[in-house]
Amino acid sequence: MRTENTTPILEVRGLKVAYGGIQAVKGIDLQVREGELVSLIGANGAGKTTTLNTLAGVVPHNGGEIRYAGQDVGKLPSHLRLRKGLALVPEGRGIFTRLTVAENLQTGAYTRRDTDGIAADMEKVFTLLPRVKERLNQVAGTLSGGEQQMVAIGRALLSRPQVLLLDEPSMGLAPLVVEKIFEVIHSITREGMGVLLVEQNANLALEVSERAYVMEGGLVTLEGTGKALLDDPKVRSAYLGEEIDQGLAA
């Protein structure tokens, strides 16, 4: 299992991202270790999704350093970062709606040529996500939101990543489904994969995460273990709706 002093597989220093003239991410530091579940929480527009997309290479950055497995990958295009093992499940799932579930999964293994390995990983995905197997020949656009999220995760897993960047997997899903998705995420980390999770559902994210970062206005304002942040009064009032509850009680 993971030890606290292993070197991080993903290390971000002073990352800055701008859209036109607007600086969306203003210099943040992040670390993800193997087998570690790290979450990134914060309000809308804090720069969470931008950060994740930048790490995957879908959005370019204008400052700082992205080191993956000891190498600077900041200048690599997205498809080469994926080849190294850095995979993104984009916000809104990004399912290929007109392809079948099977085809969606196959595109996940797009960068690989080891037919046997792909078949083995496909089986792994089926054990992890039995619902996906049931829907194999269905067109992905006709699946429910939860099923689509599972396909998106399964598709990302087929690239055999070492770090998975998950953008709001709970978006628009029923609580029971969200719970199931989080179970899946948990079992992924047990296999030694690092997960960086962006979540709106801060309560749930902090509960399951080993460590977490709180983003505000393009900066990381707080960081710590999931438990510590859960107990932090500032976090409780800003993201866990504590103040509103108190206001109602009073």
Place this chain on the structure above:
Amino acid sequence: MTTNSTALPLPASFALDRRIQRPLVILLALAAPLVALSMGKSWVRVLDFALLYVLLAIGLNLVVGFAGLLDLGYIAFYAVGAYTWAFLASPHFGIHLPFWIVLPLGAAFAALAGIALGFPTLRLRGDYLAIVTLGFGEIIRIFMNNLNQPINITNGPQGIDSIDPLTIAGLDLSKDLDLFGFQIPSLTLYYYAFLACVVAAIILVRRLQISRIGRAWAAIRDDELAAKAIGIDTRMMKLLAFGLGATFGGVSGGLFAAFQGFVSPESFSLMESIVVLTMIVLGGMGNLAGVIVGAIMLTALPELLRHFAVPMQMALFGKTLLDPEVLRMLLLSLAMIVMMLVRPAGLLPARTRYAHRDRRNA
């Protein structure tokens, strides 16, 4: 393949058994010029043009239907192919190269033009891409129109004539062939030559569609960000779509020049681009069979109108009220409107669209 096992029910009218369907289509394709010949030579000419349009539609479908890149200037590649043939196999420059050099060269130039168009438009999508491609198509046509001075390259609006016909292994396709006492007209010879090209194109595109490349295009079409996220080099794949799509246009253009014996900028107007796009939309974007049916239908439509509309109006009213050309645009628009209402995915929609339909009906 697991993906092919989805037995999606076709509408009853198309539910012919595949085993009957295929030989029937082949027989029809082979016998078509013989039937047409009995109705008059001009009908064989229509068939020849239909095949050229099929080739164009297959190529454009690669770009629009598979990769989802809306291209409104596709006819430019047809022009590049046609002019390449005209330059290298006509008295215009006094060069007379054989087809096996000229046709691949035309295809290569068209592919280069496709990549040249692709590069600056890589970041554009949807409407913006459509606008730039539309402009590109016009630029090529205007070039052809004006490159007659200071040095005469294209011969301007007059075009280039006396272009060499297609000659395969010493057989000149522009002359009727006398085979054991049977007269095979030139138009029929061209038909079979074009048919061979179309068959080759179909085989190639079918392979492409189920390949990694085909899947990458489908991914880009459905969600570009996700396509990047799963490791597809979207720049490369888009350029490939533009380049390959253009290649088909180039081949078709070369054949057109040889068949017609004459090219001028007039043949490559914006309207032509739109007609080819209409063939795809009407037939069923993304589905090869649909695209082919669409191309044949829309090539035949104006000819049918020319043959029947005028005599009918003469018989009914004693004079021609509606010119066939006006009627053609009218019917084309009408057909589009009806299609959008009744079958928005085209006559023969792409496979996955059926699933949506089934789901809705279930």
